[in-house]
Amino acid sequence: MLSAIRNTLRVPVTTATRLFQTSVVQASDKFDHKRIPLEDEGVQGEKIVDLDSALKVKQNLFPTLDSDNLLFNGMLYKDLPICNIRVSHNNTIFTLTDAAGTVKVIRSCGMEGFKNTKKGTNIAAQTTAISIATRAIDRGFKTIRVRVQGLGPGRLAAVKGLQMGGLEIISITDNTHVSWNPPRARKARRL
Amino acid sequence: MFLTLRLLSNRHPSFIARTVFVKNNNVDDACRLVNRILGKEGILEQFRLTRYYEKPFQTRRRVNHEKCKAIYNEDMERKIQFVLRKNRHDPFPGCS
Numbered sequence: 345m346l347s348a349i350r351n352t353l354r355v356p357v358t359t360a361t362r363l364f365q366t367s368v369v370q371a372s373d374k375f376d377h378k379r380i381p382l383e384d385e386g387v388q389g390e391k392i393v394d395l396d397s398a399l400k401v402k403q404n405l406f407p408t409l410d411s412d413n414l415l416f417n418g419m420l421y422k423d424l425p426i427c428n429i430r431v432s433h434n435n436t437i438f439t440l441t442d443a444a445g446t447v448k449v450i451r452s453c454g455m456e457g458f459k460n461t462k463k464g465t466n467i468a469a470q471t472t473a474i475s476i477a478t479r480a481i482d483r484g485f486k487t488i489r490v491r492v493q494g495l496g497p498g499r500l501a502a503v504k505g506l507q508m509g510g511l512e513i514i515s516i517t518d519n520t521h522v523s524w525n526p527p528r529a530r531k532a533r534r535l
Numbered sequence: 536m537f538l539t540l541r542l543l544s545n546r547h548p549s550f551i552a553r554t555v556f557v558k559n560n561n562v563d564d565a566c567r568l569v570n571r572i573l574g575k576e577g578i579l580e581q582f583r584l585t586r587y588y589e590k591p592f593q594t595r596r597r598v599n600h601e602k603c604k605a606i607y608n609e610d611m612e613r614k615i616q617f618v619l620r621k622n623r624h625d626p627f628p629g630c631s
Contacts, residue, residue, distance in 0.1 A: 405568070407554050421550075489550065492569075495582060500566055507562045516565045518553040518573055522582045532587040 407515065416514050417487045424514060427476075427488045427506060431496035434461075436469040438476045438502070440485065448483060451476040453498070469498025470505035477509020491517045553578075 404411075412422040423443045430437040440449040453468040456475055462468055480488070488511050490503055507513055542548065553572065557565045573579045589597070625631075 405556055405558065407551055407556065409551075411556075491549065495579065500563075503562055503566055507560065512560070513557050513562055513565075515550065515554050515556045516562070516569055517550055517555075518569050518578075519549065520573075520578065520582055522578050523585065524581060526585045529585055529588040532589070532593075 417512070419487060421489075421514065424487055424489050425480075425485050427480075427490050427511075428519075429490065429492045429499075429502045431469070431492060431494040431499045431502060432464070433496050434464040436463070436472060436496065436498040436502055438472060440476060440480050440488070448485070449476055449479050451479070464497060466497045466501035470501040470508070473502050473505025474509040477506050477511045481510055485511070487512045487514055489513070489515045489517065491519045493519045493521070495520065 407421075412420065414421045416424060425440060425442050425448070426445075428439040428441065430439070435453050437452040438450065439447055441447050451472050453463040453472050456468065456472045458465070458468040458471075488506070490506065490513050492499060492503065503513065503516060553569065555565045555568050555572075570579075621627075
């Protein structure tokens with residue numbers, strides 16, 4: 345069926361190429377060919393297609409309005425404890441709160457024994473994450489959702505460390521403060 | 536309607552936007568997806584741009600440079616497509 349359609353598409357193209365040999369026709373010939381991968385269709389649209397395909401393949405990757413009432417390990421999604429991770433260039437701070445926002449456990453790379461520049465490394469972030477995970481499990485937190493704030497070297501390592509520490513992560517949220525009309529920022533660093 | 540109600544109480548309700556569920560305990564993939572979304576939406580770029588004040592002359596220089604780069608990339612892409620053009624129906628024979 346598909347090959348029949350393809351053949352019908354190809355017929356006018358063949359005659360055209362033989363007659364004119366222009367690049368325009370070549371483009372159309374290339375376009376309707378079966379082996380042209382999807383990624384080749386422009387750079388701009390690729391992004392949207394990419395995310396759309398992610399949406400289609402895994403239906404419940406992104407939260408909807410009903411996801412508040414989903415059950416995870418017998419708890420509603422909106423009642424799950426939250427692990428806030430503040431990642432900066434110089435430190436990583438973990439705060440474990442309940443769903444209402446009351447702080448239960450707080451750990452930072454500095455508290456973990458890393459000093460000065462070592463605080464801002466991914467190894468420090470991972471160690472701290474494992475340490476807070478064990479503390480959280482001691483207090484009875486097992487399933488959490490993660491909210492990451494800021495960019496830094498510990499961003500990925502922090503979330504990974506929480507999982508390595510034995511916590512089950514349900515969702516990852518980015519909460520980086522970004523403004524499109526911010527107040528004047530501090531002056532640039534002189535390098 | 537529920538969304539409007541939620542937006543009335545809180546302009547930026549958390550765990551709706553920029554949120555990805557972790558599937559099969561695959562944290563790495565979820566993180567990567569979040570980062571990809573942030574990158575494509577230009578949020579990370581804006582974050583980096585507004586971290587330090589950008590003087591007007593720097594803005595002008597950056598915008599001009601971006602324009603030049605876009606023009607160059609467009610032309611280069613066209614050139615590459617021209618060089619790589621195929622004039623046969625099976626462009627890569629024996630690769631099906």
